[in-house]
Amino acid sequence: MADIRRSLFINFFASSGGTMVNFAVNLFLARLLSPAEIGVYSMTIVFVNIAHIFQDFGVASYLQREQELTQEKLRAAKGVFFTSSWLIAAAMYSGGDWFGRWFNEPQMTPVMKVLAIGFALLPFASISSALLTREFAAGKQAWVSAVSTVASSLTCISLAIMGFGTMSMAWAYLANIIACCLALIPFRPKYLPWLPSLRHWRDVVHFGMSSLLTNCLGAVNNSIPDILLGKLGNATQVGLFSRANSTVTIFFHIAGSTANYGSVSYISQAHHRGEPVGALVNKATALLTGIAWTALALTYVFSTEIILVLYGEKWLPSIPAMDGLLVACAVGTMFNYYPAAMAAIGKPYLAALPSAITLLSRIAFAFALFDGSIWSFSWVICAATLVATPVLIVQQRIYFHCGFTAVLAALWPSTAVAIICLIGAALLKMALPASLAPIFVLLVSALPLACLWYLSLRMTGHPLTDEIHKVASGLRMRAEQRWKTN
Template identity: 30%
Template sequence: MISAKKSIGISFAGQYLELVIHFLSVLVLARILSPEEIGVYSVAAFLMAVLHAFRDFGVPQYLIQERELTTEKIRAAMGVMIILALAVALVLFLSSWAIADFYGNPEIRKILWVMAGSFAISPFGSLLHGIFRREMELKKVFFIRIVSTICHVCVAITFAMKGLGALSLAWANFFGILSIGMAANLVRPKGLPWLPTFRNIRKILSYGSVASLGNAANTAGGNLPDLLVGKMMDMASVGYLSRANGLVQLFARFLTDALLPLILPYFSHLRRQGNDLAEHYCMSVSYLTAFAWPFFATMMLLAFPVVRTLYGPQWDASVPLVELLCLVGAIASVSMFSGQIMVANGQVRNATVAQLIVQPFRVVAVLFATRYGLLQVASALIVSECITLVVVSWYVWKAIGVSLPALLRACAKSGAITLFTVAAPLMVKAFWPNFESHAWLPLAVGAIGAAAGWLTGIFMIRHPFAEHVAPLLRSSRVATQPDSIRK
């Protein structure tokens, strides 16, 4: 296993390259596709996201946390994934007529047909991807993700320009998944079995039934607002909510998407070595919130220039949604790693039960709020995220002995750093109220000021992360000095 620092470096390099590619594509697609087209795809994508949990059936998690992974177990895992992927694809295809009729939109049926094909071909890459994550072969993961991202983006933009609308995003997803399988098999390790087996799969099914139920509940709770808004309101409203949520999720794209693939293997490795998980969990959350809270606070204050600069004036209705959803993101960051710590500690059932408890609250809150408007939906998500934090933290305390008050105390320095970070964005918002023209300028000033405030904060507060930043700053300062001074 490669070192933690090298693992994080490779993961971040892949994540940021992927982010840049996706970011550029979003800028293009936001000007080609309408809010209604984005909304139509968001409704169909919700169904795919929920069924995705049952397609994988917790197999990647099983491969990562299994103490001794044999050839027979790999073949059995492959068999489980093929059976379930084909079953889910069939269910999605057969239900497409009823779902399209439910929303009164025939375009959804075509999207679901393409998504069914995506499910059918998915096992050929996802199993290998899980094995690479277990072994921390992050160079291979990097290669697979970048190939898939480039393919996804190229197809999405090409098909959108040809007028396929929401269907272009479905085809982009199909070819992205296809490219994952092709890229993964190009770097396939020698000796890895090619053929599945359908014997001795009871253990995987037992593990997967619990893990997939929890994953599905979590995914449903996160994506259900789009589905409910699409039915109770209209597709344009779904588009605004989806775009606002996508903007807030930039933090996940910046940081957590790079970290989450490492967290479960990391915690699982610590457990196998007999280390104290409580200390490492608190430290991980402290590091995460030192980034998350300043990011969401800055995004909240600069929401209008961000939306106007990135997406244009047709998406202005998303601005107040972005401001409220930033609070959701800040709260969620405290419990971001809770599921991984419970699974790594061998308590996948508790992780699932926690999700089954909290997600119904989210559904009821959002369903009630759709009667009153999008702002009320965003407010309902804030309330439900608070409930989620309390419930999940109780299960974490049962698992490793870390209570919510103890976890918040570990994040105290993150709160102080946030105060340093928001100084410049607050001044921009107070003294630069007219963002209508040249919105990029106040955005740039606020973002640069926030970055400077964040750096000042981590050193003034003496956050542990400062120990990692200081050598980088010294290296950059030396690199920019003239040769005569360095000599």
């Protein structure tokens, strides 16, 4: 457990650093590029995200879940990964013209072709990265992430200044993958064979087929808002909605990598030891919601200030979409570890049913309820999320032996903490002068709200309190040891 906490600690600061750099780049792009240019890239990248599922074919989860990895299994995993990746990359490259015509956005064609080139290079990095996650080697992955983030950011900023527009983000995507491949070379596991093989592909494909439908539906669910809005609306609305969504999920941009780091590997190991998965998932969800729900509550209160500080006035029309997205995100956080837990117990296909219900509901509600505004579209997304919730509750009770009462008992402290912080933030904002600049509103509010959050955790007996104390104790002991050494 100590090794896992250390890996999570390293991953948090590495991902936070990368997120800060990406935020800085996004701030620059938001002021230089138009919503339509960003919308074109958003509409294109969603298809790449869907293609990632078919390219991965469950190989990464297979490598993290498998109890014993032999040379034959590793070579087979590489063979399946390379075969699926190159076939899909070729299809993406040749289909770039069709995407541009279907959306009536010619700029999508060159973007798609550059992304396809990067897609073909992914297998050189993905196998090693999955094995490092299996080993909880967060320090090595942090270095790789730093190198790729710097390469991507410099490429994006330089090309945007030179007037490449949408293509600056496409070339940055390619630079990120190339840098990642090069940075992973020193950390390549010694036991990983060089040559791929398809001789023992059946085990890999069997697990991949089980998880493919679930992963594909999950990717489509994440992508369908941009696709539907791009078809029913326009690129400008896609850009505004995308900005609202990225603001709502700002917590997951900062800490999402840490929250999900090694989840399949950790839950799988616990399952192999015979530990109850339901209790483990409930505890992990309680820890996550203790931070995430408070972050969502504060995002609701300070939505205008966040948009103005991060992106500027021209993105204020994105604010109406945030209400429905905040509710949807709060509900989705309750089931964040559900797909990983299903994969860990060897039943990844079971997560396909709620994903399918959400997907079909989003499509049906979009055509029935969308009135041309991004506000209505955000509640379309929220309603579809709520429709699938009963199915998730029933499946958790059956396969994790965890009733909804136990879930509520685990989550009530997070609910109380979020409500207390929501009320406190609203009162604090009302007390501040209306003429105070948005950035100072956020800065002045940060420390008192952080103190209120910590006090709320202690008052409610939230399990996150113990984790905070353990991390603080560990840091204090290390500081004392270094002080004595010096």
